[in-house]
Amino acid sequence: MTTAEPSPSLRPGDPEETAAALTKGTGGPRRPANAPGKDAGRSGGGTEGRTLNAFSHAFLVLWAVMAAGPLLWAVMNSLKSSGAILENPWSLPKRLNWENWSFAWNEANIGQYTINSVIVVGGSVIGTMLLGSMVAYVLARYDFPGNRLVYFLFVGGMAFPIIVALVPLFFVMKNFALLNTYHGLILVYIAYSLPFTVFFMSAFFRTLPSSIAEAAEIDGASHSRIFFQVMLPMAKPGLISVGIFNFLGQWNQYLIPQVVHVGDADKYVLTQGLANLAAQTGYRGNWGGLFAGLTLAVLPILVVYVVFQRQVQAGLTAGALK
Amino acid sequence: MASDGPAVAEATKEAASPPGRSGGGRGERRVSPHHRTYLKYRFVAGFLAAPLVLYGVLVVSPFFQTFYYSLTDWTGLSSDFAFVGLDNFSRLMEDEIFRKALWHNVLLLLVLPVITLGLGLFFAFMLNVGGRHRRGEAVAGVRGSHFYKIVYFFPQALSIAIVVVLWKYIFNPVGGLLNGVLSAVGLGQWQQSWLGDPRLAFWCVVIVMVWANVGFYVVLFSAAMGSIPREIYEATLLDGAGRTTTFFRVTLPLMRDTVQTGWVYMGIMALDAFAVVHILTVNAGGPAYSTIVAPVYLYNKAFQDGQAGYATAVAVALLIVTMVFSVAAMAFGRSKDRIEF
Numbered sequence: 001m002t003t004a005e006p007s008p009s010l011r012p013g014d015p016e017e018t019a020a021a022l023t024k025g026t027g028g029p030r031r032p033a034n035a036p037g038k039d040a041g042r043s044g045g046g047t048e049g050r051t052l053n054a055f056s057h058a059f060l061v062l063w064a065v066m067a068a069g070p071l072l073w074a075v076m077n078s079l080k081s082s083g084a085i086l087e088n089p090w091s092l093p094k095r096l097n098w099e100n101w102s103f104a105w106n107e108a109n110i111g112q113y114t115i116n117s118v119i120v121v122g123g124s125v126i127g128t129m130l131l132g133s134m135v136a137y138v139l140a141r142y143d144f145p146g147n148r149l150v151y152f153l154f155v156g157g158m159a160f161p162i163i164v165a166l167v168p169l170f171f172v173m174k175n176f177a178l179l180n181t182y183h184g185l186i187l188v189y190i191a192y193s194l195p196f197t198v199f200f201m202s203a204f205f206r207t208l209p210s211s212i213a214e215a216a217e218i219d220g221a222s223h224s225r226i227f228f229q230v231m232l233p234m235a236k237p238g239l240i241s242v243g244i245f246n247f248l249g250q251w252n253q254y255l256i257p258q259v260v261h262v263g264d265a266d267k268y269v270l271t272q273g274l275a276n277l278a279a280q281t282g283y284r285g286n287w288g289g290l291f292a293g294l295t296l297a298v299l300p301i302l303v304v305y306v307v308f309q310r311q312v313q314a315g316l317t318a319g320a321l322k
Numbered sequence: 323m324a325s326d327g328p329a330v331a332e333a334t335k336e337a338a339s340p341p342g343r344s345g346g347g348r349g350e351r352r353v354s355p356h357h358r359t360y361l362k363y364r365f366v367a368g369f370l371a372a373p374l375v376l377y378g379v380l381v382v383s384p385f386f387q388t389f390y391y392s393l394t395d396w397t398g399l400s401s402d403f404a405f406v407g408l409d410n411f412s413r414l415m416e417d418e419i420f421r422k423a424l425w426h427n428v429l430l431l432l433v434l435p436v437i438t439l440g441l442g443l444f445f446a447f448m449l450n451v452g453g454r455h456r457r458g459e460a461v462a463g464v465r466g467s468h469f470y471k472i473v474y475f476f477p478q479a480l481s482i483a484i485v486v487v488l489w490k491y492i493f494n495p496v497g498g499l500l501n502g503v504l505s506a507v508g509l510g511q512w513q514q515s516w517l518g519d520p521r522l523a524f525w526c527v528v529i530v531m532v533w534a535n536v537g538f539y540v541v542l543f544s545a546a547m548g549s550i551p552r553e554i555y556e557a558t559l560l561d562g563a564g565r566t567t568t569f570f571r572v573t574l575p576l577m578r579d580t581v582q583t584g585w586v587y588m589g590i591m592a593l594d595a596f597a598v599v600h601i602l603t604v605n606a607g608g609p610a611y612s613t614i615v616a617p618v619y620l621y622n623k624a625f626q627d628g629q630a631g632y633a634t635a636v637a638v639a640l641l642i643v644t645m646v647f648s649v650a651a652m653a654f655g656r657s658k659d660r661i662e663f
Contacts, residue, residue, distance in 0.1 A: 056449075059444070059448060063441075063445060067473050067474055067477060067533070068476075070488055071488070074491075086497040088502070131376070142366050150370065157377075157382075161617075163594065163596065163617045163621075163640065165388060166384070166620075167620070167630050167637065168388055168391060170398075170625075171630075172379065172380065191376050191377050191381050194376075222361075223361065248479060252483070254482060254483050254596070255596050255617075271482070271483035271597075274481075278491075278601065291491075294487060301479055313471070
């Protein structure tokens with residue numbers, strides 16, 4: 001994405017190259033190649049350039065409004081009373097109904113759902129990264145019979161839609177008494193995130209130089225020690241990237257909990273809770289509370305996104321490599 | 323199960339250091355080659371054991387069980403069932419609602435990538451090449467392209483549930499944003515019941531999915547455009563090509579791989595669409611099955627109607643469609659004249 005530096009930019013379609021680019025640090029200016037600098041010359045490039053410039057800006061602004069508008073509308077409505085929303089969905093709040101927020105957090109249980117999501121996704125992201133990079137490391141750097149078989153077993157999992165396995169999965173979970181439990185959901189999230197994590201991280205481990213690991217081996221370090229103390233720290237950029245990908249994927253998951261985690265409403269994750277709230281608003285009629293719930297769910301993501309937006313974009317577009 | 327990994331690794335670490343060895347010495351050198359091979363395989367097995375068990379039990383085995391159950395009349399409610407051969411599949415062939423559901427998935431497969439990737443390419447090109455020329459430069463992005471990308475991409479970071487719940491209320495006939503906007507700009511007669519109208523509900527699903535995904539492709543395609551060397555643009559400009567020509571004759575062919583990847587990605591999403599339909603539409607697939615998609619149908623059959631065997635037959639059909647799509651996308655995209663740059 002930078003042209004000034006010779007380093008290869010994040011080019012989708014080639015995991016190894018992406019991995020190589022990521023090792024060089026996600027830092028550094030990542031402005032688009034031809035974004036104008038502050039000193040962009042005033043000497044326009046002819047009428048075509050100027051018309052196109054105005055034309056493109058109009059469309060870009062239009063989509064920006066369409067992208068941000070609904071979210072701003074939700075935030076605004078979260079401070080209005082239900083009556084005011086139904087009367088005029090456009091009007092600004094006459095007074096700030098903060099009680100909507102406390103309704104959403106306490107009575108609509110958004111607080112509990114958020115905590116549930118944090119527990120589940122916290123556990124599953126850590127587990128995914130640990131198990132995924134263990135498998136990826138062994139497959140990338142050790143030669144043993146069956147290596148390719150195991151690799152394709154994992155990577156092949158990216159090719160089929162999750163829903164194909166869901167009905168039997170429900171009964172497998174039932175037999176192991178894992179339905180409607182946090183640890184059950186965590187294990188399912190880990191298992192279904194392994195294919196991409198193994199695929200991405202093994203490509204990443206292959207790009208790392210082997211000289212440091214060899215030096216550690218000569219010094220008498222065991223295999224597992226080399227992994228945890230030498231290779232894993234070196235793989236940090238890749239871990240961050242695939243970690244963000246997994247975090248967002250698991251945080252946003254709706255289908256899996258809807259199958260194996262529906263028994264106990266107190267254990268719902270945030271996505272289920274919001275869908276539930278939306279369904280209830282139909283007859284309960286607390287519109288302001290619904291929008292407050294939405295806003296509460298959006299805000300943490302917004303903060304994370306604004307702070308880490310470069311990594312988030314890189315981490316999510318890395319998913320398109322598969 | 324997850325905690326097995328580190329525990330095993332820890333044990334390996336302990337065992338790997340011979341007892342009584344002093345310091346971080348050269349003990350490893352004295353280890354015989356046989357012992358070294360043993361250590362290596364023990365390490366490999368230790369690292370693979372827990373993930374393989376987890377993956378095998380929760381992913382691989384359910385996947386194959388699906389084929390097995392699709393040949394049975396299992397209800398899912400009790401543990402007894404009988405083999406019925408291909409009965410479930412012949413029933414699928416005549417199932418009006420299933421055909422409707424699958425058709426909606428195929429329609430999404432045709433419509434979604436065209437609109438989403440088209441808009442993504444358009445905005446990415448505008449961001450990267452649509453700007454005013456800087457002195458001595460062939461191409462220029464628009465001012466503030468970084469800001470646009472942040473705004474466009476944000477919906478992608480949101481949970482699909484949030485997006486869909488939000489849109490459910492945008493489409494709401496009373497108090498919804500869409501009808502509100504229409505009446506505000508004097509188009510009150512265009513107000514609709516949107517999700518309640520069987521002719522429009524499906525297109526509401528399309529709108530939501532496009533809205534949620536365009537930003538992703540803007541960022542993806544921007545990255546790909548940024549990696550095209552500017553010398554190529556300069557050469558094109560010297561040859562007197564306009565921007566439309568540049569886009570279709572230079573930019574697009576050079577981004578072929580990325581566009582293809584995006585197409586496959588969007589296609590997989592179109593064959594799913596579970597969360598959107600399940601949360602957004604009236605009665606999850608209504609009104610009058612106008613928005614039903616195969617995954618929602620499968621879900622209802624398995625977990626509401628007590629027809630687990632039949633639901634797995636739907637799953638097998640869905641898998642076949644996905645496979646056909648993947649193979650077609652790969653065959654279609656195989657380019658003989660790949661351009662390196």
